[in-house]
Amino acid sequence: MKYLDEYRDHRIARALAAEIVRSTTRPWVLMEICGGQTHTIMRYGLDELLPREIEVVHGPGCPVCVTPLETVDKAIALALRPEVILVSYGDMLRVPGSHSDLFRAKAQGADVRIAYSPTEAVKIARANPDRKVVFLAIGFETTAPANAMAAWQAQREGLTNFSMLVSHVLVPPAIRALMVSSTNRVQGFIAPGHVCTVMGCNEYESLVRDFRVPIVVGGFEPVDILEAVLMLIKQLEAGEERLENQYVRSVSMQGNVPAQQIMAEVFEIADQKWRGIGPIPRSGLRLRAEYAAYDADRVFQLGEMTVDEPAECISAQVLQGLKKPTNCPAFGMRCTPENPLGAPMVSSEGACAAYYHYRRHAVAK
Ligand code: SF4
Numbered sequence: 001m002k003y004l005d006e007y008r009d010h011r012i013a014r015a016l017a018a019e020i021v022r023s024t025t026r027p028w029v030l031m032e033i034c035g036g037q038t039h040t041i042m043r044y045g046l047d048e049l050l051p052r053e054i055e056v057v058h059g060p061g062c063p064v065c066v067t068p069l070e071t072v073d074k075a076i077a078l079a080l081r082p083e084v085i086l087v088s089y090g091d092m093l094r095v096p097g098s099h100s101d102l103f104r105a106k107a108q109g110a111d112v113r114i115a116y117s118p119t120e121a122v123k124i125a126r127a128n129p130d131r132k133v134v135f136l137a138i139g140f141e142t143t144a145p146a147n148a149m150a151a152w153q154a155q156r157e158g159l160t161n162f163s164m165l166v167s168h169v170l171v172p173p174a175i176r177a178l179m180v181s182s183t184n185r186v187q188g189f190i191a192p193g194h195v196c197t198v199m200g201c202n203e204y205e206s207l208v209r210d211f212r213v214p215i216v217v218g219g220f221e222p223v224d225i226l227e228a229v230l231m232l233i234k235q236l237e238a239g240e241e242r243l244e245n246q247y248v249r250s251v252s253m254q255g256n257v258p259a260q261q262i263m264a265e266v267f268e269i270a271d272q273k274w275r276g277i278g279p280i281p282r283s284g285l286r287l288r289a290e291y292a293a294y295d296a297d298r299v300f301q302l303g304e305m306t307v308d309e310p311a312e313c314i315s316a317q318v319l320q321g322l323k324k325p326t327n328c329p330a331f332g333m334r335c336t337p338e339n340p341l342g343a344p345m346v347s348s349e350g351a352c353a354a355y356y357h358y359r360r361h362a363v364a365k
Contacts, residue, residue: 003249004221006223007219007221007222007223007224008221008222008223009223012223013044013046013049013222013223013226014049016223016226016227016229016230017046017049017050017226019230020049020050020051020054020226020229020230020233021050021051023230023233023234023237024051024053024054024233024237025053025237026053026237027053027054027055028053028054028055028187028188028232028233028236029055029057029185029186029187029188029321030054030055030056030057030186030187030188030189030190030229030232031056031057031058031059031178031186031188031189031190031321032056032058032059032061032189032190032218032225033059033060033061033171033174033175033189033190033191033192034059034061034062034190034192034193034194034195034220034349035058035061035062035063035065035347035348035349035350035351035354036061036192036194036220036349037061037190037192037218037220037225038058038059038061038062038349038351038354039348039349039354040220040221040222040224040225041056041225041354042354042355042357042358043354043358044222045358046222046225046226049226050229054229054233056229057185057186057321057322057324058318058319058321058324058351059174059178059189059319059320059321060174060178060274060277060319060320061140061171061174061192061195061349062319062343062344062347062349062350062351063138063139063140063143063169063347063349064089064091064092064095064138064343064346064347064348064349064350065275065276065315065319065342065343065344065347065349065350065351066169066274066275066276066277066319066343067092067095067138067167067275067343068167068273068274068275069097069098069275069307069309070273070304070305070306070307071136071138071165071167072092072095072096072097072098072101072102073097073098073099073305073307074165074296074297074302074305075088075092075097075102075134075136075165076097076100076101076102076105076110077302078134078165078296078300078302079102079105079106079110079111079112080105080108080110081132083131083132084110084111084131084132084133084134085111085112085113085124085128085131085132085133085134086102086105086110086111086112086113086134086136087112087113087114087115087120087121087124087133087134087135087136088102088112088113088114088115088135088136089114089115089116089136089138090114091346091347091348091349092136092138093106093112093114094337094340094346095340095343095346095347096310096340096341096342096343096346097307098307098308111131115135117146118135118137118146118147118149118150118164119146119149119150119153121133121135121150121162122135122150122153122154122157122159122162125154125159125161125162126157126159128161129161130161131161132161132163132299133161133162133163134163134164134165134296134300135147135150135162135163135164135165136164136165136167137150137164137165137166137167137168138166138167138168139168139169140168140169140170140171140192140195141170141171141195141198141199141263142192142194142195142197142198143168144168144198144263144267144285145198145256145259145260145262145263147164147166147168147266148262148263148265148266148267149262149266150162150164151164151266151287151291151294152262152265152266154294155291155293155294160293162294163293163294163295163296163299163300164287164294164295164296165296165297166267166285166286166287166295166296166297167272167284168267168272168284168285168286169272169274169283169284169285170269170272170282170283170284170285171191171192171195172203172204172206172207173280173281173282173283174274174277174280174283175189175191175204175207175215176207176210176211177277177280177283178320178321179207179210179211179213181320183320183322185321185322186213186321187213187214187236188213188214188215188216188232188233188235188236189213189214189215189216189232190215190216190217190218190225190228190229190232191204191215191216191217191218192217192218193217193218193219193220193224193246193247193250193251194220194250196217196245196247196251196255197247197250197251197255197256198255198256198259198260199255199256199260200251200252200253200254200255200256200260201217201243201245201251201252201253201255202253202254204217204243205243208241208242208243212241213241214232214235214236214240214241214242214243214244215243215244216228216231216232216243216244216245216246217243217244217245217246217247217251218246218247219246219247219249219250224246224247227246228246231244231246263285265288266287266288266291267285267286267287267288268285268286268287268288269282269284269285270282270284270285270286271283271284272284272285274319275309275315275343276309276313276315276316276318276319276342277316277319277320278316309342310341310342312328312329312330312334312335312341313328313330313335313341313342314327314328315342315343315344315352318344318351318352319344319351324351324355325344325351325352325354325355325356326355328352331352331355331356332356335352336356337353337356337357
């Protein structure tokens with residue numbers, strides 16, 4: 001299949017790995033932001049093809065993992081109301097809240113339904129005018145346009161029984177927060193190609209300039225990741241820092257302008273709490289006042305909640321690239337995909353799930 005087979009070709013991958021080895025003269029710490037890229041690295045054992053000098057750490061780009069515990073608790077509380085149909089992406093059902101999860105709420109009789117797109121939730125609202133349908137709208141810039149479109153569509157149709165519990169996060173403020181942290185070790189970033197397909201690359205120029213850190217926008221196949229690593233290493237070894245785009249088959253500088261327009265019509269930038277990490281200024285999206293009637297937080301007057309993460313879970317450090325999943329004492333013992341203590345063990349983009357599924361119980365570097 002064109003645009004897929006050549007990016008999984010082991011000969012190309014090995015040639016890139018050999019060039020990375022030849023180009024590397026000293027230690028470097030690189031971070032891939034996106035959980036999809038983490039899974040590619042673990043699934044194909046790409047880290048084992050790299051020289052020992054290169055350490056790849058995993059970033060906070062797993063939308064399910066960074067959705068605050070409070071949002072999960074709010075979703076469970078809403079789902080347990082008899083008048084509510086709670087609609088969610090499937091990944092969110094097993095994510096532990098402070099005492100339960102949506103899967104258990106469903107087992108207790110809550111009407112929790114899985115959707116593959118937010119427009120399905122709008123359809124459910126249309127078909128159930130006597131119920132209140134709440135869509136759990138989470139994710140990065142990639143899911144924001146479709147979620148915005150759902151609110152726009154509901155408003156256009158005058159639906160009064162549809163709302164969204166919104167927890168949207170943005171990548172560039174997260175990179176900024178990592179770079180200003182006193183514990184940061186990252187010297188180069190692979191930026192998420194799907195986010196940049198929507199948003200373009202312009203936002204990353206200021207990060208390169210402000211922190212003098214190279215950033216390469218990368219794709220999700222093994223050859224994409226290795227090529228992005230090589231592009232970063234060449235810059236680092238030459239003492240340069242630029243924004244480069246490895247994922248040219250999908251990403252342009254300006255991105256998808258109509259998608260950005262619908263996002264800007266429905267959402268505005270707001271401070272956002274990230275699960276495990278804490279609040280990051282201007283790192284999220286919330287519904288604009290014109291869409292307040294579709295904001296489940298306001299409709300149901302959910303108010304503020306503060307809950308503590310399980311003490312044993314070190315996901316905060318995993319999501320900031322400070323620890324690997326296998327450094328967690330609970331990994332594979334008290335925390336498994338069947339009985340997760342933290343979201344990174346549940347999500348299809350979670351780093352702990354990647355290490356668990358690909359049986360990488362020992363980390364060499
Ligand atoms: S293995 Fe489980 S407990 Fe440990 S960091 Fe990952 S999700 Fe948290």
